[in-house]
Amino acid sequence: xxxxxxxxxxxxxxxxxxxxxxxxxxxxxxxxxxxxxxxxxxxxxxxxxxxxxxxxxxxxxxxxxxxxxxxxxxxxxxxxxxxxxxxxxxxxxxxxxxxxxxxxxxxxxxxxxxxxxxxxxxxxxxxxxxxxxxxxxxxxxxxxxxxxxxxxxxxxxxxxxxxxxxxxxxxxxxxxxxxxxxxxxxxxxxxxxxxxxxxxxxxxxxxxxxxxxxxxxxxxxxxxxxxxxxxxxxxxxxxxxxxxxxxxxxxxxxxxxxxxxxxxxxxxxxxxxxxxxxxxxxxxxxxxxxxxxxxxxxxxxxxxxxxxxxxxxxxxx
Amino acid sequence: xxxxxxxxxxxxxxxxxxxxxxxxxxxxxxxxxxxxxxxxxxxxxxxxxxxxxxxxxxxxxxxxxxxxxxxxxxxxxxxxxxxxxxxxxxxxxxxxxxxxxxxxxxxxxxxxxxxxxxxxxxxxxxxxxxxxxxxxxxxxxxxxxxxxxxxxxxxxxxxxxxxxxxxxxxxxxxxxxxxxxxxxxxxxxxxxxxxxxxxxxxxxxxxxxxxxxxxxxxxxxxxxxxxxxxxxxxxxxxxxxxxxxxxxxxxxxxxxxxxxxxxxxxxxxxxxxxxxxxxxxxxxxxxxxxxxxxxxxxxxxxxxxxxxxxxxxxxxxxxxxxxxxxxxxxxxxxxxxxxxxxxxxxxxxx
Numbered sequence: 001x002x003x004x005x006x007x008x009x010x011x012x013x014x015x016x017x018x019x020x021x022x023x024x025x026x027x028x029x030x031x032x033x034x035x036x037x038x039x040x041x042x043x044x045x046x047x048x049x050x051x052x053x054x055x056x057x058x059x060x061x062x063x064x065x066x067x068x069x070x071x072x073x074x075x076x077x078x079x080x081x082x083x084x085x086x087x088x089x090x091x092x093x094x095x096x097x098x099x100x101x102x103x104x105x106x107x108x109x110x111x112x113x114x115x116x117x118x119x120x121x122x123x124x125x126x127x128x129x130x131x132x133x134x135x136x137x138x139x140x141x142x143x144x145x146x147x148x149x150x151x152x153x154x155x156x157x158x159x160x161x162x163x164x165x166x167x168x169x170x171x172x173x174x175x176x177x178x179x180x181x182x183x184x185x186x187x188x189x190x191x192x193x194x195x196x197x198x199x200x201x202x203x204x205x206x207x208x209x210x211x212x213x214x215x216x217x218x219x220x221x222x223x224x225x226x227x228x229x230x231x232x233x234x235x236x237x238x239x240x241x242x243x244x245x246x247x248x249x250x251x252x253x254x255x256x257x258x259x260x261x262x263x264x265x266x267x268x269x270x271x272x273x274x275x276x277x278x279x280x281x282x283x284x285x286x287x288x289x290x291x292x293x294x295x296x297x298x299x300x301x302x303x304x305x306x307x308x309x310x311x312x313x314x315x316x317x
Numbered sequence: 318x319x320x321x322x323x324x325x326x327x328x329x330x331x332x333x334x335x336x337x338x339x340x341x342x343x344x345x346x347x348x349x350x351x352x353x354x355x356x357x358x359x360x361x362x363x364x365x366x367x368x369x370x371x372x373x374x375x376x377x378x379x380x381x382x383x384x385x386x387x388x389x390x391x392x393x394x395x396x397x398x399x400x401x402x403x404x405x406x407x408x409x410x411x412x413x414x415x416x417x418x419x420x421x422x423x424x425x426x427x428x429x430x431x432x433x434x435x436x437x438x439x440x441x442x443x444x445x446x447x448x449x450x451x452x453x454x455x456x457x458x459x460x461x462x463x464x465x466x467x468x469x470x471x472x473x474x475x476x477x478x479x480x481x482x483x484x485x486x487x488x489x490x491x492x493x494x495x496x497x498x499x500x501x502x503x504x505x506x507x508x509x510x511x512x513x514x515x516x517x518x519x520x521x522x523x524x525x526x527x528x529x530x531x532x533x534x535x536x537x538x539x540x541x542x543x544x545x546x547x548x549x550x551x552x553x554x555x556x557x558x559x560x561x562x563x564x565x566x567x568x569x570x571x572x573x574x575x576x577x578x579x580x581x582x583x584x585x586x587x588x589x590x591x592x593x594x595x596x597x598x599x600x601x602x603x604x605x606x607x608x609x610x611x612x613x614x615x616x617x618x619x620x621x622x623x624x625x626x627x628x629x630x631x632x633x634x635x636x637x638x639x640x641x642x643x644x645x646x647x648x649x650x651x652x653x654x655x656x657x658x659x660x661x662x663x664x665x666x667x
Contacts, residue, residue: 122436125456126359197439201360201446232352235360252439280436283358301353 002045004029005218006067006106008053008097009074011036013177014112014207018071019046021211031065033058034074053093062100069108069218070101075149077180079142079263079271090145091152098156102163109165110217113150115227116143116182117169120200120282127285130169130225142271154225164223168213171230171284174308175207182277185269187308191248192240193255198279199237205230206299206307216293226293229286231301236278242305252279335371343424344370349449349466359428359457360446366418366426369448373415381408381513381557382605385416390561391425395462395504397495398427398469398561399585401488401593402477403515405537407431408552410469413509416559417467428461429469430454434532455494462502470495472582479523479535485515486593491586493578500578501571508562508585510592516603517552556605560592 005022009015010032022030023045032038032048042048047065051058053074074097076089094111101109118128119136137147150167157165172183183204186192205228213228240247250258255275262268289295299307344366349357356362377383391398400413407429414427430453436442451457453470461468471477472491480489499506520537528536539549565588567581 123433123452123454125454126451127456127460129456195439197441197443199443199446201356201358233358233360234352234354234356238354238356281360 002027002029003068004031004065005069005071006031006033006061006065007071007073008033009072010034010048011038012073013175013179014173014210015073016040017175017177017207017211018073018214021208021215031061031067033061053097054088058096059100062104062106066104067106069110070097070106071110071112071214071218072097073112075112076145078269079185079274080266080269083142083145086145087148091148094149094152098152102160106163108218109156109163110214111149111153111165111167112214113153113167113169114146114181115169115171115203115229115284116277116282117146117150118282118284120276120280122280124281124283126201126281126283128227128283129285130227130288139276140271140273142273157223157225164221166217166222167225168210168217168228168289169225169284170210170213170228171203171205173207173210174204174304176307176309178207182270182274186274186278187243187245188269191246193259193275193278194236194240194247194249195252195255195275195279196249198252199235200277200279200281201233201283202236202239202277203230203233203283204239204304204308205297206304209297209299209304212298213289213293213295216289216295222293224292226289226295227284227286228289228295229284231297231299231304233283234301234305239305242302243308243310332368332371335375336367337371340371340374341367343418346423347418347426348423349426350464357449359449359451361426361428361449362447365444365447366449369444370415370418373411374419377412377415377419380554381412381517381552382554383412383416383513383557383559385420385559385561387561387563388416388420390563391417391421391467391507392505392564394465395502396467396564397462397499397504397506398467398509399495399506399589400469400471400509400511401486401515401589402471402473403480403485403511404552405478405518405520405535405539405550406552407478408517409511409514410471412514412557413469413511413559425467427467427469430458430471432475432534434534437532455498458495458498459502462498462504468504472586475534479520479537480515481521481523481537482516482519482540483521486512486597488586488590488593491582493575493582496567496578496582496585497571499567500569500573500581503566505564505566506585507564508588508592510560510562510589510594510596511557512560512593512596512600513555513557513603517555518550519553553604554606555603556600558596558600560596562588562592 005028007015007018007030010019011034019030019032022028023043029045033051035050035052037050038048049061051061074093076086117134117136118132119138121135134147134150137144153167173181178184210228256272259268259272259275263271344363347363349361351357355364398413400409402409410429417427418424426449429450431445431450433452435445436452458468472495473489474492476489518537519540521540522538524536524538528534541549565585569577
């Protein structure tokens with residue numbers, strides 16, 4: 001019997017990687033749900049629905065398809081989208097999806113938070129474990145929807161103990177298909193701003209490794225919160241050097257002030273608070289998922305760096 | 318990192334002159350797991366250690382003329398060094414770390430638990446991370462001890478380092494965190510007494526209001542301020558004496574009541590106080606430059622201590638003379654008598 005997996009946000013970069021990975025397994029059927037148009041092929045074991053998660057029409061997909069598992073990837077990541085709209089997609093729609101999961105007999109849920117939810121701060125330990133508080137909300141009002149997303153998923157997990165849910169918190173995802181996320185937007189700048197005298201460690205994970213982690217979360221009878229740490233950590237300066245990115249060294253007060261202005265004017269895609277991630281460490285401990293779900297990144301650190309598109313700006317245009 | 322890439326010429330050439338094979342081989346022999354790019358998870362890289370060690374070796378041997386005792390007491394594997402803290406700048410930590418790199422075998426990187434405001438400082442933060450320093454927190458400390466590293470803790474914290482000259486060598490209240498970690502990981506504790514550090518910047522007043530304004534834990538006003546101006550924030554060439562005590566092992570419940578933990582902490586505090594008292598008793602003076610002996614014309618080899626440092630104390634010529642000196646490996650009294658003999662043999666006036 002083939003199992004039916006419903007993937008929300010499937011038309012996004014990571015969604016397409018996950019889609020390809022799932023279809024490689026013979027015993028799975030994939031149901032895609034996204035408000036965007038699907039431009040790739042539609043093989044036999046795949047059905048696509050174009051619907052907005054905020055609308056009731058999305059519920060019909062759950063009602064008619066009765067998926068076995070749901071992978072909830074839909075997340076508005078673009079910080080230039082007004083906060084109210086991001087809140088609708090990331091918080092209200094997520095609540096909606098989880099409610100439908102409970103109502104239509106879904107047996108497994110995988111949701112995707114992000115490791116940046118722990119926040120970058122000077123007192124961070126070198127390895128943040130899953131049980132540590134989410135400190136991003138303290139300083140980053142602009143990014144608060146992610147913290148709320150994480151909280152909703154966690155409380156749902158405890159309210160519905162009969163449905164195993166896995167909440168993944170991956171570090172910066174990179175790869176040829178990834179065109180979203182804080183690191184991507186940062187690397188898309190013509191000159192990457194660097195804070196004079198600060199050089200934090202960064203963790204990155206390859207898109208296919210993350211898709212593999214999602215696969216592990218689906219396959220195992222797993223339940224809980226897992227960091228996905230990737231193959232290792234490198235200093236920002238090494239990453240930029242490997243990518244041959246031109247940099248712009250600025251004293252930190254100047255960068256925060258200038259970006260505050262530029263972001264408000266719409267000239268910058270990153271709110272000032274996100275520059276804390278090129279100032280302080282936000283490193284997570286990935287041993288729990290390795291231990292419990294037997295997930296290990298296949299891409300080494302150099303391979304993961306090599307997978308970052310050299311000129312991401314060109315892809316956007 | 319960024320800074321060094323931007324202007325390589327002057328800083329690079331000076332460092333290249335200071336970094337020799339000894340420093341390089343010691344840095345590369347540090348047993349720590351690194352990734353493909355030569356970094357560990359904390360941002361430590363042995364590449365950064367060599368130039369820093371070259372500079373601190375100069376301070377260690379020629380400026381503070383450190384006498385190190387009992388470094389062989391530090392056992393292999395995960396160990397907690399617990400030391401007194403004083404002197405405004407963390408020179409004491411720097412000298413303990415240098416001792417562990419130069420005089421311990423195999424050389425070991427000391428991972429000090431630094432103040433939480435250090436990561437907010439540009440340049441200093443990057444430098445600290447690259448040479449293996451870690452922001453003080455329980456999780457990292459446990460992780461380091463479990464992977465067999467040397468962790469240095471000043472349980473007095475800023476209470477110790479910010480105290481004025483009137484309170485030198487008065488041990489402040491010890492935090493309990495280190496003892497809970499020792500109980501949890503089973504790591505032995507080596508008490509360390511540092512003498513000399515607490516006079517290196519003689520602060521007569523702790524300017525609290527300014528400290529609050531700039532977000533620092535304290536702002537010292539050195540006695541030498543009217544004389545030296547901003548230079549007074551640099552440590553004076555006091556004679557350092559570092560004593561490593563016998564390792565102590567504790568057993569008990571790491572999450573036990575604070576009273577029980579405090580009793581064990583008190584034992585460590587007493588041990589540190591004992592080492593300090595010993596160091597104070599045995600030292601000949603705060604600076605111990607040997608000026609009076611030199612004036613009296615005493616230069617017999619049996620006279621311990623030795624040569625007054627050259628003006629400024631930072632003569633690079635002093636370093637090469639010592640590198641070949643096997644006496645540096647000798648735990649305890651350092652290499653001064655041999656150095657004097659060698660200098661005499663070479664016909665050089667100390």
